[in-house]
Amino acid sequence: MILGDLTFEEFWLRLSGPGVGLRIGPFNVRVQDGQQGLFAPTFHFLYSDFPLLSDDEPAEFRIRMRDPTGVRRWWRRQVQFRLDDTDPFYPFPASLAYPLFEWGINWCIYEHVHEFFVIHSAVIEKGGRALLLSAPPGSGKSTLCAALIHRGWRLLSDEFALIDKADGRIFPLPRPVGLKEKSISLIQSFAPESRMGPTFADTNKGAVAHMRAPGDAVARAGESALPAWLVFPTYGAGAATALSPVTKALAFIAASDNSFNYKILGETGFECVSRLIDQCECFDLRFSDLNGVVDALDGLGAGRSSVQ
Amino acid sequence: MNLIRIVARNPLIQILRSPAAALRLNARQWEDLLWLARGTRLSGRVWYLLEQAGLADRVPGPVRRRLSSAFLAAEYHRRQLLWEVDRIHRAFHGSGHSFVVLKGGAYAAAGLRTAMGRPTADVDIMVPSEAIAEAERTLLGHGWEPVVADAYDQEYYRRWMHELPPLRHRVRETELDLHRGILPLTSRLRADAESLHRMSIVLDDRGTRVLSPPDMLLHCAVHLFHDGEIRGALRDLVDLDALFREFGERPGFWTALVPRGIELGLQRPLFYALRYTAYLLGTPVPQDTLDAADIGRPSAGILAFMDWAVPKALLPPLSPGEMLLSSGAGFCLYIRSHWLRMPLVSLSKHLARKFVRRLWSSETGIRDATR
Numbered sequence: 142m143i144l145g146d147l148t149f150e151e152f153w154l155r156l157s158g159p160g161v162g163l164r165i166g167p168f169n170v171r172v173q174d175g176q177q178g179l180f181a182p183t184f185h186f187l188y189s190d191f192p193l194l195s196d197d198e199p200a201e202f203r204i205r206m207r208d209p210t211g212v213r214r215w216w217r218r219q220v221q222f223r224l225d226d227t228d229p230f231y232p233f234p235a236s237l238a239y240p241l242f243e244w245g246i247n248w249c250i251y252e253h254v255h256e257f258f259v260i261h262s263a264v265i266e267k268g269g270r271a272l273l274l275s276a277p278p279g280s281g282k283s284t285l286c287a288a289l290i291h292r293g294w295r296l297l298s299d300e301f302a303l304i305d306k307a308d309g310r311i312f313p314l315p316r317p318v319g320l321k322e323k324s325i326s327l328i329q330s331f332a333p334e335s336r337m338g339p340t341f342a343d344t345n346k347g348a349v350a351h352m353r354a355p356g357d358a359v360a361r362a363g364e365s366a367l368p369a370w371l372v373f374p375t376y377g378a379g380a381a382t383a384l385s386p387v388t389k390a391l392a393f394i395a396a397s398d399n400s401f402n403y404k405i406l407g408e409t410g411f412e413c414v415s416r417l418i419d420q421c422e423c424f425d426l427r428f429s430d431l432n433g434v435v436d437a438l439d440g441l442g443a444g445r446s447s448v449q
Numbered sequence: 450m451n452l453i454r455i456v457a458r459n460p461l462i463q464i465l466r467s468p469a470a471a472l473r474l475n476a477r478q479w480e481d482l483l484w485l486a487r488g489t490r491l492s493g494r495v496w497y498l499l500e501q502a503g504l505a506d507r508v509p510g511p512v513r514r515r516l517s518s519a520f521l522a523a524e525y526h527r528r529q530l531l532w533e534v535d536r537i538h539r540a541f542h543g544s545g546h547s548f549v550v551l552k553g554g555a556y557a558a559a560g561l562r563t564a565m566g567r568p569t570a571d572v573d574i575m576v577p578s579e580a581i582a583e584a585e586r587t588l589l590g591h592g593w594e595p596v597v598a599d600a601y602d603q604e605y606y607r608r609w610m611h612e613l614p615p616l617r618h619r620v621r622e623t624e625l626d627l628h629r630g631i632l633p634l635t636s637r638l639r640a641d642a643e644s645l646h647r648m649s650i651v652l653d654d655r656g657t658r659v660l661s662p663p664d665m666l667l668h669c670a671v672h673l674f675h676d677g678e679i680r681g682a683l684r685d686l687v688d689l690d691a692l693f694r695e696f697g698e699r700p701g702f703w704t705a706l707v708p709r710g711i712e713l714g715l716q717r718p719l720f721y722a723l724r725y726t727a728y729l730l731g732t733p734v735p736q737d738t739l740d741a742a743d744i745g746r747p748s749a750g751i752l753a754f755m756d757w758a759v760p761k762a763l764l765p766p767l768s769p770g771e772m773l774l775s776s777g778a779g780f781c782l783y784i785r786s787h788w789l790r791m792p793l794v795s796l797s798k799h800l801a802r803k804f805v806r807r808l809w810s811s812e813t814g815i816r817d818a819t820r
Contacts, residue, residue, distance in 0.1 A: 169511040171480070199479035201511035225484040255518035405525040 145189030162194030166314030171200035382433035392423035492519030493566035670722035680779030720745030
């Protein structure tokens with residue numbers, strides 16, 4: 142049973158009562174409260190393809206989107222993200238409950254998940270082979286990811302590469318793809334069929350909107366993929382598309398720098414990066430035009446790498 | 450307090466008392482366990498206990514992933530602690546200082562099971578009182594820096610406390626506390642630091658020292674029941690339980706414990722440690738030791754207060770009502786800990802000052818930014 146099988150009323154009753162339990166990639170998440178701003182309708186729309194947890198499945202992250210208790214709420218409504226009894230962020234204005242939720246889920250993953258080797262990276266797949274777009278925030282990886290999943294690639298994740306420590310395969314974590322500022326309209330015109338949630342202006346990262354993960358990607362969230370390409374994208378205004386090979390040594394350093402738990406996993410972390418670098422062809426990517434990138438990366442996916 | 454009721458409702462306490470209790474938990478109780486274990490920072494420890502009991506396979510997938518991840522994070526901290534001890538050796542190399550590693554660093558350095566699943570990378574070391582100024586200078590010359598800039602706090606530590614203001618390493622960002630003893634200079638109890646040094650144990654050929662088993666235990670007891678805040682310190686009670694169980698297997702430990710406690714004047718905290726670990730966590734203690742430890746029993750009134758307050762403050766509250774009681778009990782114990790630590794006049798000045806400052810700074814703390 143998926144979330145979309147519930148009517149909005151049924152969904153609302155669960156949310157304000159025992160919580161809505163969902164399987165998001167490999168994680169069991171329960172969400173409660175969430176009566177602020179556009180949270181409930183946005184959540185219901187963006188997660189409608191996701192499987193509901195059955196009653197005998199425990200959630201590993203129990204999240205409450207709740208009103209803070211301070212006096213402020215009497216003149217300005219706010220919202221807090223809570224995991225258990227901790228609130229890792231300062232309260233947000235109530236209207237920004239949904240973006241706060243997505244950032245909160247990210248926090249849960251990079252703070253608490255060490256059963257995978259975790260890299261800050263978008264991941265897409267074609268023919269069973271995964272392509273990692275690994276970069277710090279602001280380099281355009283979510284935008285690229287959103288574009289490519291409308292040109293024949295499957296979405297694994299727009300934020301985290303979850304790498305199996307035993308065999309190096311990447312586990313899908315399809316979630317709504319967060320887009321910022323100009324990327325929102327860019328993707329809307331690049332892929333008019335994409336389904337976008339509301340735009341939230343004035344977050345601390347500017348305007349933010351979330352693109353619904355394609356239903357096929359969500360349905361195939363159990364199918365892992367072997368990494369084949371590791372790409373480090375940089376957006377440069379007006380730059381010509383250029384895909385240039387990176388030495389394995391530099392790729393090793395970049396991948397470990399972009400990892401959330403390289404140090405925590407110690408020797409295992411080192412082995413995971415080594416194996417990833419061995420498995421992948423590694424490239425720097427400079428780009429400005431989405432169509433150019435799609436062609437260049439399709440070349441990789443079709444097995445005719447233009448630079449080899 | 451009704452222990453049976455607390456245990457029946459609290460899956461964390463159930464598993465700490467007996468890991469086999471995990472076999473009886475339903476989905477909601479597993480969720481509660483994760484919530485309680487994360488809140489008390491005991492997730493890694495719970496995983497270690499379940500694994501040792503051969504129950505790892507019986508834990509539902511999502512719970513297993515979270516607990517085992519916490520254990521991996523704790524293992525990282527354990528490696529860091531060992532590395533910090535190594536770095537301190539390097540800093541002191543050739544200076545002739547000998548230092549005793551305390552608390553978590555000692556459990557890790559001594560290879561104790563108590564160190565497993567314990568998430569902290571802060572190091573505590575003790576040097577002889579006369580060498581402390583030079584030891585601090587040495588560390589400041591090797592990359593450690595003062596954490597506390599505030600002149601009042603600096604003065605407070607140096608004048609009253611058994612440790613110097615905390616240091617932090619500039620690059621590794623780990624915290625280091627430099628102790629001259631295990632109790633504040635003003636405390637109502639005195640533990641002879643020289644005797645602690647004399648009885649300490651050398652672990653390796655570099656001269657890494659830790660307290661002897663009875664002293665390690667007494668230090669942990671003092672830390673929880675005499676010096677620290679009891680509220681939310683279930684982790685410290687779990688340390689005590691682990692040390693009792695681990696040292697209890699060694700010949701001579703139980704017979705040496707109470708006499709050593711009396712020698713150091715620490716029979717009261719030892720009495721509390723034995724009482725509340727046995728009561729709340731089911732720690733096995735020989736009857737002879739319990740009888741001998743009775744010498745540390747407080748008056749009936751104080752004991753009744755402690756029996757009321759300690760479990761409420763230590764155990765994570767499960768409902769808003771319990772939360773209120775826990776705050777109340779925690780507050781009483783907080784006042785008590787300061788009372789034990791300082792003469793009344795200095796205490797009231799200190800608390801007044803802290804209160805005024807808290808009013809000023811309550812809005813300025815910074816939490817994790819969004820990503």
